[in-house]
Amino acid sequence: MRRFVLIAVPYLWLLALFLVPFLIVLKISLSDVALARPPYMPQLDLTQGLDGLLTFFSDLDFENFVFLSTDSLYWQAYLSSLQIAVVSTLLTLCVGYPIAYGMARAPREWRPTLLMLVILPFWTSFLIRVYSWMGILSTEGVLNQVLLFLGVIDTPLQIMNTKTAVYIGIVYTYLPFMILPIYSALEKLDESLLEAAEDLGCSRMEAFWLITWPLSRNGIIAGCFLVFIPAIGEFVIPSLLGGSDTLMIGKVLWEEFFSNRDWPVASAVAVILLLILIIPIVLFQRNEQKQREAEG
Amino acid sequence: MRRFSWFNTTSLTLGFAFLYLPMILLVVYSFNESRLVTVWAGFSTKWYGELLRDQAFLDAAWVTVKVAVFSSTLATVLGTMAAYVLVRAGRFSGRTLFSGMIYAPLVMPEVITGLSLLLLFIGLNIDRGVFTIVLAHTTFAMCYVSVVVSSRLTSFDRSLEEAALDLGCSAFEAFRLVTLPIIAPAVISGWLLAFTLSLDDLVIASFTTGPSATTLPIKIFSAVRLGVSPQINALSTLMIAVVTVGVVAASIITKRAAVSQARDEQAAIRAE
Amino acid sequence: MAQTVFAPWTDPDQKPIIEFRNVTKTFGEFTAIHDLSLNIYEREFFALLGPSGCGKTTMMRMLAGFETISSGHIFLSGQDIGAIPPNKRPVNMMFQSYALFPHLSVWENIAFGLKRESRDRDQIAARVEEMLRLTRLTKFAKRKPHQISGGQRQRVALARSLAKAPKLLLLDEPLGALDRKLREETQFELMDIQEKTGTTFVIVTHDQEEAMTVASRIAVMDEGHLVQVATPAEIYEAPNSVYVADFIGDVNILQGRATPQGDGVSIDWAEGQPPIRAATDTTFSPGQACHFAVRPEKVTIDVERPDRPNTFRGKVIDIAYLGNISTYHVELAGGHRMKAQMVNARRLANRQITWEDEVWVGFTDTAGVVLEE
Numbered sequence: 001m002r003r004f005v006l007i008a009v010p011y012l013w014l015l016a017l018f019l020v021p022f023l024i025v026l027k028i029s030l031s032d033v034a035l036a037r038p039p040y041m042p043q044l045d046l047t048q049g050l051d052g053l054l055t056f057f058s059d060l061d062f063e064n065f066v067f068l069s070t071d072s073l074y075w076q077a078y079l080s081s082l083q084i085a086v087v088s089t090l091l092t093l094c095v096g097y098p099i100a101y102g103m104a105r106a107p108r109e110w111r112p113t114l115l116m117l118v119i120l121p122f123w124t125s126f127l128i129r130v131y132s133w134m135g136i137l138s139t140e141g142v143l144n145q146v147l148l149f150l151g152v153i154d155t156p157l158q159i160m161n162t163k164t165a166v167y168i169g170i171v172y173t174y175l176p177f178m179i180l181p182i183y184s185a186l187e188k189l190d191e192s193l194l195e196a197a198e199d200l201g202c203s204r205m206e207a208f209w210l211i212t213w214p215l216s217r218n219g220i221i222a223g224c225f226l227v228f229i230p231a232i233g234e235f236v237i238p239s240l241l242g243g244s245d246t247l248m249i250g251k252v253l254w255e256e257f258f259s260n261r262d263w264p265v266a267s268a269v270a271v272i273l274l275l276i277l278i279i280p281i282v283l284f285q286r287n288e289q290k291q292r293e294a295e296g
Numbered sequence: 297m298r299r300f301s302w303f304n305t306t307s308l309t310l311g312f313a314f315l316y317l318p319m320i321l322l323v324v325y326s327f328n329e330s331r332l333v334t335v336w337a338g339f340s341t342k343w344y345g346e347l348l349r350d351q352a353f354l355d356a357a358w359v360t361v362k363v364a365v366f367s368s369t370l371a372t373v374l375g376t377m378a379a380y381v382l383v384r385a386g387r388f389s390g391r392t393l394f395s396g397m398i399y400a401p402l403v404m405p406e407v408i409t410g411l412s413l414l415l416l417f418i419g420l421n422i423d424r425g426v427f428t429i430v431l432a433h434t435t436f437a438m439c440y441v442s443v444v445v446s447s448r449l450t451s452f453d454r455s456l457e458e459a460a461l462d463l464g465c466s467a468f469e470a471f472r473l474v475t476l477p478i479i480a481p482a483v484i485s486g487w488l489l490a491f492t493l494s495l496d497d498l499v500i501a502s503f504t505t506g507p508s509a510t511t512l513p514i515k516i517f518s519a520v521r522l523g524v525s526p527q528i529n530a531l532s533t534l535m536i537a538v539v540t541v542g543v544v545a546a547s548i549i550t551k552r553a554a555v556s557q558a559r560d561e562q563a564a565i566r567a568e
Numbered sequence: 569m570a571q572t573v574f575a576p577w578t579d580p581d582q583k584p585i586i587e588f589r590n591v592t593k594t595f596g597e598f599t600a601i602h603d604l605s606l607n608i609y610e611r612e613f614f615a616l617l618g619p620s621g622c623g624k625t626t627m628m629r630m631l632a633g634f635e636t637i638s639s640g641h642i643f644l645s646g647q648d649i650g651a652i653p654p655n656k657r658p659v660n661m662m663f664q665s666y667a668l669f670p671h672l673s674v675w676e677n678i679a680f681g682l683k684r685e686s687r688d689r690d691q692i693a694a695r696v697e698e699m700l701r702l703t704r705l706t707k708f709a710k711r712k713p714h715q716i717s718g719g720q721r722q723r724v725a726l727a728r729s730l731a732k733a734p735k736l737l738l739l740d741e742p743l744g745a746l747d748r749k750l751r752e753e754t755q756f757e758l759m760d761i762q763e764k765t766g767t768t769f770v771i772v773t774h775d776q777e778e779a780m781t782v783a784s785r786i787a788v789m790d791e792g793h794l795v796q797v798a799t800p801a802e803i804y805e806a807p808n809s810v811y812v813a814d815f816i817g818d819v820n821i822l823q824g825r826a827t828p829q830g831d832g833v834s835i836d837w838a839e840g841q842p843p844i845r846a847a848t849d850t851t852f853s854p855g856q857a858c859h860f861a862v863r864p865e866k867v868t869i870d871v872e873r874p875d876r877p878n879t880f881r882g883k884v885i886d887i888a889y890l891g892n893i894s895t896y897h898v899e900l901a902g903g904h905r906m907k908a909q910m911v912n913a914r915r916l917a918n919r920q921i922t923w924e925d926e927v928w929v930g931f932t933d934t935a936g937v938v939l940e941e
Contacts, residue, residue, distance in 0.1 A: 002467065007385055007394075010378035010438070014397040017435040021412035024419060099311035102304035114308070116547050121315055124539045125496050127513050127520075128532040132318035135325060135524045140332075142321055175315065233405025235499055240520065250407045254499075257411060267415070270408045281403050458634055459667035461654045463681030463732065473680075477671045560715040 029267035030060040040264050064268035074269065077247040078276065084163065084238075084248060085231040088170035092227045093220065095171055096178035100219075101212075103179070104186035115183070122176045129173050130240050137165050137241070161243030169237040174230070178223040185219025186212070218291050225284035233273055249273050319536055326529035343530040353515060353531065360495060360512040363426055367433035368490035374434065375441025375490070376483055382442065383449040401439045409436060410503030417504065424506030432504040433497065437490035444489060448482035481550075488546075492539075574784065575799075576609035583646065585610045585735065585768055586631070591640035593626055593792075600626045602792040603640070613762050613769045615783035617776060619815075623792040624772045628738050631770065632661045645735065655684075660734040664741045666725035668713040674724050675700075675709040681732045699727040702761060719750050726758075730765060739771040743778060755781050776816050780804070788812050804863075810939055813861040818895075820867065820906050822860045826852040826938060833938055835860055838902050845877045848938040862936030867908040869896050869927050871920060876930035882906070884925045896921065898929050 031040040068074045103114045121129060136142045137159045144156040159165050189212065197207040235250035242248065249269065257266040300308075326344075330337035347353055378398055385391075401409060413432045417424055456478070460470035476483070498513040505511065512531075519525055576582040584607035593601040600623045608614045616624040629635040630642060633654030641648050649657060660681070668677055678699050682692045700706045703723040708716050713724065722742065729737055742758070743751045759782050762769050773779050779786050780800040787797045788811075796808045807813035810821060822844070824837030832847035835858060844860055852858060873879055885905075886897035889912075896908045908929050921927060 003385060006377055007381050007388060010374050010381060010442075011390070011394055013374055013435070013438070014378075014394070017413065017416070017431060018397050018401060019393075021416040022408075024415045025408070025412045028415060095311070095314070098307035102300075102308040102311070105304050106300060106308070112547075112551065116543070117312060118315070120540065120543055121319070123492055123543050124319070124536050125513070125532070127496065127498055127516055128322070128535060129319070131516070131520050131524075131528065131532065132322045134520065135529075136318060136321065138524070172314070172318070229403050230405070233407055235405075235407055236517075240517075250405060253407045253411065263415070266411060270411055273405060274408060277403070277405070284403075453665055453667065455663040455665050455667040456669060458632075458654070459661070459663055459669075459728075460680070461634075462632060462659075462661045463728070464655045464684035466655060469684070474669055478669075557714060560712070564715050564717050564720075 025267045025270055027060070028264055029064055029271045030062065031264050032061075032063065064264050065272070067265065068268055068272065073247075074252065074272075077249045077252045078272070080247045081232050081249040082276070084166055084170070084246070085228050085234075088167045088174075088231055089224050089228045091167055092171045092174055092178045093224060096175055096223065097182060097220070099175075100179045100182035100186055103183050104189070111187075118176050118179050118183075126173060127236060130169050130237055133165070133169055133172065133241060134160070137168070160241065161246075163242070163246050165241035166238050166246050166248075169241045170227070170231050170234065173237065174227040177226040181222040181226065182216055182219040185216040189215050218287070221287050222284070222291075225280060225287070229277060229280055229284065232277060319532075322529055323533045323536065326526065326533040328526060328529075331526055343526045344534075347527050347530045347534075350527070352510075353512075353527075356510050356512045356515040359426060359509050363429050363433060363501075363509075363511060364491050364494040367430045367437060367494045368487050370430070370434045371437035371441050371490040372483060372487040375438035375486055376445050378438060378442040379444075379446035379449055382446050398439050398442050401436045402443065404436075406497070406499035407503075410500040413500070414503040423508075424504060425508040428504045428506070429501050429509060429511065432500050433490075433494040436500065437493050440489050440493060441483075441486035444486040445479060445482050448479045452479065574611070576612070577607065577785065582609055584608055584643075585612075585645055586770075587641075587643040588627075589641045589643065591630070591642060592638050593623075593630060593635060594638045600792050601630075604792070604794055606787065606794060606797065608768065608770065610768055611766055613759065613771070613782055613784045615779035615786045616770065616772045616789060617779040617786050617815075618774065618789035620774060621791075622789040624774075624789050625740065627789075628661070628740055628770065628772045631736070632659055632738055633657050658735045659738065660729040660732055660736075661738040662725050662729045662740065662742050664744060666713075666721050666745075668721060668724055668728070670713050672712075673709065674705060674711050674713070674716065677713070677724055678728045678731050680728065685732070695731055699731050702730075702764070703727040718746060719754065722746060722754065726761070730761070730767065733765075734767065736768045736770065739769060741773055742771065744773075744775075751778070758782055780816075788815060806937055807861065808939070810859050810861065813937070813939070818864050818907065818909075820862050820864060820936075822862075822904070824858060824860060825855050826858045827854050828852055832933060833858075835938070838900075838904055840902055841880060841900065841904070842878075844936075845933045846936055846938050847933045850938065850940065852938070852940075857941040859939040859941065860936055861939060862931055864895055864907040864909040865893075866935040867906060867929050867931045869898065869908040869910060869921060869929050871925070871927060873928045874930045877933045878935075879928050879930040880906070881926065881928055884921060884923055884927055887921075887923065896927075898927060900929075 028040055099118075103111060103118070106114055134141075138144075139156040139158060139160065141160070143159070144153075147153045148156065159168075193211050193215075194207050197211050198204070202210060233250045234248060235254055238246050238248040238251050239254070242251075250273075253266055253269045253273070256262050256269060327339050327341065328336055329340040329342070378394075382395055382398065410432070413428075413435070414424075417428050422428060452475070456474055457470050460474045461467070465473060496513065497511075498517050501511045502514055502517075505514065516528055516531065519528055586606075586608040588604055588606040591601055591604050592599065604627075616627055618624050626635055630637055633649070633652065637650050641650060643649065644657070644659065649659075669680065672680065675696055678696045679692050682695055687695075696709075697706070700709055703726060705720065705723055705727060708720060708724075713721055716724070722745070726742070739758075743754055746754060755778060758769075771779070771782065780803075783800060785797060785799055786803050788795045788803065790811055796803060796812045798806075798808075803812060803816055807816065813819050814821065822835075822837045824835040824844070826833040826835050827843075828851065829845070832845065833852050835844040835846065837844060837860065846860060868874060868876070869884075873881075880900050882898040882900040884896055885899050888895040888897075891912070893909050893911050896910070898906050898908060900906060906929050
């Protein structure tokens with residue numbers, strides 16, 4: 001009995017507030033927009049019994065998905081989201097790896113402090129961290145002022161409202177997600193392996209590429225997924241740092257919903273976003289499982 | 297004794313500069329006299345004064361804290377239950393679906409979570425406001441709590457619970473007297489995580505709120521959309537300060553505890 | 569002085585405190601315990617011995633109530649305890665990991681079970697003090713488990729499980745985590761405490777020396793079956809199967825065919841070797857396949873042929889010097905090997921036998937046991 005309650009409470013909560021809402025999204029994505037409240041049809045009318053159910057299902061169609069595939073705006077938004085996510089994931093790796101490496105090779109008594117310094121920004125508001133770059137990247141911003149003062153450039157660079165600003169924003173906010181798994185992989189690495197490699201004739205550089213890099217591969221893969229997956233659906237960064245031409249699917253969904261009030265299309269956009277995400281999520285799960293099996 | 301090599305020193309210095317300079321600049325400019333963010337016009341705390349006189353900000357802050365306290369507490373209770381079910385309940389029908397529903401919200405884009413909950417609330421005709429944000433935040437935060445707590449439960453020595461049963465505890469007493477005190481640190485960090493997630497959330501709150509409740513992130517977002525504002529700098533500085541003090545204090549406390557535990561263990565080994 | 573030997577299992581009037589009656593335990597497809605029946609008597613120190621996976625831990629967990637019984641019954645003082653949950657059984661367990669509550673002091677750990685019985689404070693305090701004295705832990709009452717040594721932790725676990733004065737105490741590999749020297753000391757301490765408290769102890773172990781030292785009786789288990797239940801001396805001197813003979817101590821096992829002869833049998837066991845003459849109570853039909861098991865310490869080694877019923881000629885190929893004794897590996901004609909042990913009563917100088925020496929090994933007709941196939 002107790003066990004039943006223990007299972008039932010969180011189970012029902014998640015069913016009601018996670019699964020059911022998602023099924024509603026799926027259903028609305030197959031509905032048509034209507035000038036009514038709520039602004040879509042058909043509505044499920046249970047008072048008509050089975051007939052109502054049948055008309056309800058016969059009125060559902062894939063029109064919204066057809067619409068999405070014909071309008072190039074959505075194609076571009078999906079492709080551009082993917083492109084931004086891939087580029088910024090690689091950039092985060094390039095920035096994060098040396099930091100994780102430096103941390104793992106730091107004196108032992110320093111490591112907890114360094115680890116805390118990496119985690120600390122994670123506890124501060126995401127919104128504020130994105131916002132902090134607005135003052136730096138704008139045409140009168142700190143970065144341009146410094147560069148002008150140093151004489152590196154003559155006219156201010158236009159970084160704000162471009163893809164570059166979005167890349168910087170993603171690298172900055174998701175950096176801890178990249179550093180932590182790589183650090184934990186590198187920290188476990190037995191240093192006598194490197195000594196053995198050098199003993200067998202490797203140069204330092206060769207030892208890095210032949211030993212350290214492959215052995216930190218699991219951390220790299222985990223870090224890349226942890227950056228890539230949320231970056232695809234990102235909304236705050238493109239809407240604060242990106243311009244009107246930086247299309248990202250999270251932003252399109254938001255505007256479709258709040259500005260155009262086209263709920264069926266917004267729902268269809270959400271469903272496709274999820275379909276795109278399923279592949280990296282499944283790959284990530286597999287990688288985690290493989291690692292657990294290898295360790296367990 | 298190992299030392300920093302020049303390469304590691306450089307990468308760490310640059311890396312941490314990248315992580316911290318933007319926030320430091322934010323803090324510095326929050327004390328700028330001028331409204332123009334980029335021109336330094338002398339030290340002033342006037343933006344803090346203005347912030348504290350702005351009733352709209354204070355209201356939003358109050359709503360945010362209320363939402364965060366309620367949702368993180370509820371999420372901790374539900375998340376701990378869910379973790380217990382995941383690790384201890386054994387097989388039951390629908391277990392796969394259950395663990396799927398625990399992990400899915402962690403990777404679900406916020407826009408989708410927000411949209412789907414909004415559509416649910418509209419479908420059920422619920423008035424949107426603090427209540428609906430609490431429901432939404434509880435749902436995604438409980439998944440984070442259950443991940444934190446279940447990782448602690450997995451490493452928990454099961455024979456401790458069996459020993460409690462063996463010594464006459466009922467299952468509930470065993471949980472209250474043995475399991476809960478031991479996993480308490482994980483439960484507390486789960487609560488803190490849920491609390492920060494709720495404080496921080498813009499997207500889900502925007503979808504699930506109504507005209508009656510504006511949270512701080514929503515307020516900040518609508519303010520900074522138009523550009524940099526010194527008032528927001530001041531607000532950000534306050535939030536950064538609170539978090540820094542909290543995290544540093546927490547890490548000092550845990551470090552002290554770990555050091556004294558290690559010392560005790562050493563002493564016990566020597567005494568043998 | 570007429571002290572009666574403690575052997576309740578030989579007395580048909582004695583009622584067992586624990587009775588396993590046709591107990592079977594399955595986990596899905598796997599059967600951990602096969603239709604097992606066993607009686608354990610009051611004040612016994614009973615050992616369940618076997619390799620890992622033989623079902624001994626499952627037996628103990630069924631007694632404690634952590635595993636349900638698939639079929640059959642377990643009786644404790646005549647009461648069927650199958651349906652009683654662990655927290656209602658007058659049985660306590662000392663866990664292999666000790667399972668000391670890390671957030672409670674030594675005192676609170678020991679008082680934990682007593683507090684569940686809603687006794688009054690003074691009674692609890694008195695009982696805890698008594699337990700602390702019994703296990704010599706009074707000084708450490710206020711410490712937390714991580715502040716004491718491994719041996720002390722083991723004693724806390726023992727005190728905690730004894731505090732409620734259970735009818736039966738279960739000990740799951742109680743000494744497994746201690747180093748060898750401490751383990752030997754603790755074995756005697758355990759026996760001492762068992763005697764003082766008069767509690768029935770059931771110990772699970774894979775360490776045969778430990779079982780031999782502490783137990784009044786040993787049950788040797790294999791793959792969910794009881795192979796032999798007997799006193800340590802019987803188990804050692806008269807194993808009932810090759811499995812038991814091989815599991816306990818060192819042994820020479822020879823395969824052959826028995827022919828009844830006089831009081832015993834004569835065993836043909838190798839081409840070109842004289843048959844072994846051995847006394848036995850079992851009756852064998854002529855030519856029946858059998859095993860002959862003889863312990864190395866019962867086999868002598870001499871340069872001259874000794875005057876014994878069984879003697880074989882061979883060559884020393886290996887000597888293991890263990891300090892107090894030496895074990896000689898002797899290869900007989902035809903390639904069979906036999907181990908013989910000698911006590912090193914003298915110091916190094918006079919040891920006559922060395923590698924490659926031609927020697928005689930020999931044993932009496934009562935030295936070994938003849939086991940049916």
